[in-house]
Amino acid sequence: MIWTMLGVFLVHVLLGLPLFIALLTTALVGFLFVDPAMIARIAPQQFFGGINVFSLMAIPLFILAGNLMNASGLTERLMRLARLMVGHLRGGMGHVNVVSSVFFAGVNGSAVADTAALGPLLVPAMRKEGYSTSFAAGLTAGSSLIGPIIPPSIFMILYASLTNTSVGSLFLAGVVPGLLLGGAFMLMNAWYARRKQLSVRSERPSRKEFGSAMLGAMPALVAPFIIVAGIVLGFVTPTESGALIVAYVALFGLMMGSMPLARVWVAMRETAKLSSAIFVIMAVSAIVSWLLSYAQVPAQFVELLTPYIDNPVMVLLVLSAITFVTGMFMEEVSALMLLTPIFIPVAMIAGIDPVHLGVIITLNITIALITPPMGACVFVAAAVSRIDITSLFRTIWPFVLVALCILLLLIFFPALTLWLPALLG
Amino acid sequence: MTNGFAVWRERSLTLSRRITLWIASSLMLATVLVVLYGVLTRYVLGGAPIWMNELARFLTIATVLLALGAVWVEGAHMRVSLIERLLPPKLVKVLVFYQWLLTLFLAGAATWLSLQYALSASMFTTMGLGISRAIPLMTLPVGFALLTWQVLCHGPRALRTELEEVGI
Amino acid sequence: QAETINLSYNGAPDLDKNAVHVFASTLKSLVEKKTDGELELKLYPNSMLGGEQERMEQVINAPGLNIASFAGVAPLIPEIYVSAIPFLFKDFEAARQFFDEGDYWKNVQQVFSERANGAKILAVVEEGGFLAFTNSVRPIAGPEDFEGLRFRAMDPSQVALYEAFGASGTPIPWTETYMALRTGVADGQMNPPMYIILGSLYEVQKYLTLANIQYSDQFLVANGQLLDSLSDENRKALMSAVHEANQMARVTNQAKVGERLAFLKEHGMEIINPTDANLEALRTQGQPAYLNWLTEEQGIEQRWIDMALEDAGMTKLAN
Numbered sequence: 001m002i003w004t005m006l007g008v009f010l011v012h013v014l015l016g017l018p019l020f021i022a023l024l025t026t027a028l029v030g031f032l033f034v035d036p037a038m039i040a041r042i043a044p045q046q047f048f049g050g051i052n053v054f055s056l057m058a059i060p061l062f063i064l065a066g067n068l069m070n071a072s073g074l075t076e077r078l079m080r081l082a083r084l085m086v087g088h089l090r091g092g093m094g095h096v097n098v099v100s101s102v103f104f105a106g107v108n109g110s111a112v113a114d115t116a117a118l119g120p121l122l123v124p125a126m127r128k129e130g131y132s133t134s135f136a137a138g139l140t141a142g143s144s145l146i147g148p149i150i151p152p153s154i155f156m157i158l159y160a161s162l163t164n165t166s167v168g169s170l171f172l173a174g175v176v177p178g179l180l181l182g183g184a185f186m187l188m189n190a191w192y193a194r195r196k197q198l199s200v201r202s203e204r205p206s207r208k209e210f211g212s213a214m215l216g217a218m219p220a221l222v223a224p225f226i227i228v229a230g231i232v233l234g235f236v237t238p239t240e241s242g243a244l245i246v247a248y249v250a251l252f253g254l255m256m257g258s259m260p261l262a263r264v265w266v267a268m269r270e271t272a273k274l275s276s277a278i279f280v281i282m283a284v285s286a287i288v289s290w291l292l293s294y295a296q297v298p299a300q301f302v303e304l305l306t307p308y309i310d311n312p313v314m315v316l317l318v319l320s321a322i323t324f325v326t327g328m329f330m331e332e333v334s335a336l337m338l339l340t341p342i343f344i345p346v347a348m349i350a351g352i353d354p355v356h357l358g359v360i361i362t363l364n365i366t367i368a369l370i371t372p373p374m375g376a377c378v379f380v381a382a383a384v385s386r387i388d389i390t391s392l393f394r395t396i397w398p399f400v401l402v403a404l405c406i407l408l409l410l411i412f413f414p415a416l417t418l419w420l421p422a423l424l425g
Numbered sequence: 426m427t428n429g430f431a432v433w434r435e436r437s438l439t440l441s442r443r444i445t446l447w448i449a450s451s452l453m454l455a456t457v458l459v460v461l462y463g464v465l466t467r468y469v470l471g472g473a474p475i476w477m478n479e480l481a482r483f484l485t486i487a488t489v490l491l492a493l494g495a496v497w498v499e500g501a502h503m504r505v506s507l508i509e510r511l512l513p514p515k516l517v518k519v520l521v522f523y524q525w526l527l528t529l530f531l532a533g534a535a536t537w538l539s540l541q542y543a544l545s546a547s548m549f550t551t552m553g554l555g556i557s558r559a560i561p562l563m564t565l566p567v568g569f570a571l572l573t574w575q576v577l578c579h580g581p582r583a584l585r586t587e588l589e590e591v592g593i
Numbered sequence: 594q595a596e597t598i599n600l601s602y603n604g605a606p607d608l609d610k611n612a613v614h615v616f617a618s619t620l621k622s623l624v625e626k627k628t629d630g631e632l633e634l635k636l637y638p639n640s641m642l643g644g645e646q647e648r649m650e651q652v653i654n655a656p657g658l659n660i661a662s663f664a665g666v667a668p669l670i671p672e673i674y675v676s677a678i679p680f681l682f683k684d685f686e687a688a689r690q691f692f693d694e695g696d697y698w699k700n701v702q703q704v705f706s707e708r709a710n711g712a713k714i715l716a717v718v719e720e721g722g723f724l725a726f727t728n729s730v731r732p733i734a735g736p737e738d739f740e741g742l743r744f745r746a747m748d749p750s751q752v753a754l755y756e757a758f759g760a761s762g763t764p765i766p767w768t769e770t771y772m773a774l775r776t777g778v779a780d781g782q783m784n785p786p787m788y789i790i791l792g793s794l795y796e797v798q799k800y801l802t803l804a805n806i807q808y809s810d811q812f813l814v815a816n817g818q819l820l821d822s823l824s825d826e827n828r829k830a831l832m833s834a835v836h837e838a839n840q841m842a843r844v845t846n847q848a849k850v851g852e853r854l855a856f857l858k859e860h861g862m863e864i865i866n867p868t869d870a871n872l873e874a875l876r877t878q879g880q881p882a883y884l885n886w887l888t889e890e891q892g893i894e895q896r897w898i899d900m901a902l903e904d905a906g907m908t909k910l911a912n
């Protein structure tokens with residue numbers, strides 16, 4: 001049954017059907033194996049149940065916050081600050097790219113939004129500084145992975161809702177890994193700039209310039225602290241923090257006069273569309289996930305991994321490898337929805353902290369965004385850099401490798417994720 | 426195909442898209458306001474109304490389902506369109522027809538099944554708003570009916586592919 | 594040829610930590626023994642087949658068994674909240690008698706069956722003892738000790754209860770409760786010892802008051818067509834297996850409560866046993882708020898409340 005379902009799914013994805021249709025077809029075939037009479041009862045129920053979860057409502061809200069950031073000009077202010085901070089170094093624009101992603105990540109919960117928002121401005125600027133287009137596009141896609149690791153994070157919200165884990169703890173656990181990723185990409189950029197002998201262009205900014213840029217970007221810089229503090233201290237739920245940030249960015253934009261109402265409306269519409277595309281996948285994945293549970297796939301999976309269950313590192317490595325391969329061929333939200341319920345029983349028995357597992361899975365799923373042949377961030381980066389996708393897929397591997405190194409680091413040193421939640425939680 | 430039909434088809438597609446997206450965006454805005462209202466009452470009045478959580482969920486689900494068809498027409502559902510560029514035109518035509526037929530069938534079936542399901546759940550009262558569970562569930566058949574209608578109107582034509590895949 | 598029946602419930606398949614799983618796995622072995630393997634139970638823990646609402650819909654519409662919490666049963670029969678009136682039972686004995694022999698419960702079972710397409714509530718499954726108050730500020734012995742404290746509330750009925758004692762209640766999801774208690778956003782909460790251990794709340798709470806607030810229970814529900822389809826012999830075997838499993842689960846559960854309290858004490862919690870006078874004070878001050886919530890917010894008819902109070906031997910309650 002599993003293999004037939006997998007086959008049907010892959011064929012329909014390759015045939016170019018929208019993913020939710022491919023998943024729906026897969027579910028249909030699955031029901032034929034189990035009991036066709038169940039379709040009428042279970043399919044609509046799980047479709048509705050899969051998205052009828054309050055914490056998931058944070059997802060459209062954080063997408064909206066990101067869209068409003070762009071509409072209100074806050075994103076550009078963040079980039080200006082990044083330029084003044086690291087722009088004067090060798091390979092300055094590459095550093096600016098990474099640092100902007102770190103800043104932007106504090107409000108934005110999605111990697112594609114990062115690529116789409118920052119790429120069009122940064123890739124041309126990097127090219128002007130002597131970067132190859134493929135490295136510029138690659139760094140844009142690679143550094144966008146920081147978006148879902150530094151809080152807020154759409155993947156983490158989804159994981160938390162599937163596993164009853166604290167979103168607050170997960171968000172805190174993502175901070176150090178996110179900064180590590182940023183550091184790793186900056187090192188990579190510095191190495192590239194050195195090898196290519198890129199010239200140092202801009203001058204060191206004056207203290208005054210720096211101060212004014214800092215002040216201008218401040219509203220966006222404090223946003224992540226509001227989000228994390230609000231959730232961790234229990235003042236607001238993740239969903240509520242999403243609404244607060246939306247209101248905060250909207251008020252800021254409207255008061256500064258940098259955002260006409262018409263753009264707010266466009267941001268709403270784009271958010272509704274993207275949310276629809278994401279939620280329908282979550283809803284349909286819930287049907288497939290139910291079928292897998294009903295066929296007791298999670299229990300079989302536990303049995304399969306029983307020989308290694310005493311060794312958490314080994315278990316995490318196996319789970320990561322499975323996620324990596326799945327992520328190559330599957331859209332990320334559905335991969336997360338289908339794998340998490342299968343992994344959780346194994347991880348519990350192996351004694352892996354659910355928060356740690358959440359960060360590992362999130363990073364894995366995020367890396368899948370830049371791996372061929374279905375890496376959404378690469379597609380967007382290629383589109384905004386006007387570069388051929390296949391050639392970008394050839395040059396993306398070093399970036400994947402760097403991210404995988406960080407992943408391994410986290411697997412071997414769980415303290416990197418768990419230290420901050422333990423300290424502040 | 427007559428010219429008149431083509432014009433009518435484009436018009437009705439555009440109109441359906443505009444109206445559904447307009448309502449969906451309004452519901453989106455309403456969700457934000459409801460959640461904010463919940464936070465506000467909790468800190469000003471000391472307790473958030475219990476229906477807040479449920480209303481936000483139902484509004485979002487309605488947003489998502491209303492926009493479903495419009496997103497499909499715009500070709501903005503996540504998909505991989507690689508094969509359409511590799512196949513010879515004749516086969517692409519067959520493929521597009523299969524895509525269309527399957528989507529139409531599933532959308533139609535989903536409309537019917539979710540309608541039956543919504544009606545069968547009327548015995549439950551929701552915990553927050555205290556309304557019949559059938560009411561929020563009705564957004565499913567409505568959304569799928571809109572999708573069916575838009576797929577039918579669109580006909581077996583290739584979907585737009587500005588971006589091969591849009592994800593989060 | 595064995596007939597397989599699905600049994601779904603929430604919580605991990607852990608005999609140590611999940612009282613519902615203790616019941617489910619006992620039931621499984623008893624049913625298989627008593628029917629000579631003609632009936633076979635397949636266990637679906639961890640809400641694998643869906644949340645409370647989804648599982649309830651499944652058990653109403655298709656053959657199967659489901660152990661539902663209040664969240665699963667109440668959308669069909671809100672009258673079940675009456676059985677959760679705070680301080681209704683003195684001890685396990687009283688609570689068990691209430692469900693085993695009382696008129697209120699028989700009526701609930703009947704109305705449930707009418708509304709649920711013939712599905713039946715077969716057993717009231719003990720989940721982890723009685724709910725107890727915990728907090729990190731001061732030992733609570735009576736109502737006056739609540740003054741000014743902030744509590745994590747699970748639902749509006751709990752908010753009403755806290756407010757009746759002069760404290761305040763904020764709804765905080767279970768997953769964020771530990772953090773909220775640790776950072777002082779809430780001073781206290783109420784839960785059975787099992788959940789206090791599961792959520793590591795003893796790390797962030799100092800005082801535990803054994804006030805027998807509410808009996809902590811879930812409900813075994815069977816699909817109507819399934820029961821009708823069984824042979825008389827198998828149905829009888831199933832029923833007696835349910836009864837036996839429930840008795841055994843009660844014994845295990847009660848023993849566990851003692852062990853768990855000892856564990857909590859060992860981990861630094863101070864355990865408070867309020868005097869009878871204080872319990873009475875808690876009851877007279879707390880119950881009206883909850884009863885008001887029942888009639889005003891949930892729209893429940895007075896006769897259900899009267900019936901339940903009568904069954905619990907509390908006819909002369911101040912209301």
Ligand code: NA
Nearest residue numbers: 097101140143
């Ligand atoms: Na970037």
Ligand code: NA
Nearest residue numbers: 105147150152
């Ligand atoms: Na983020």
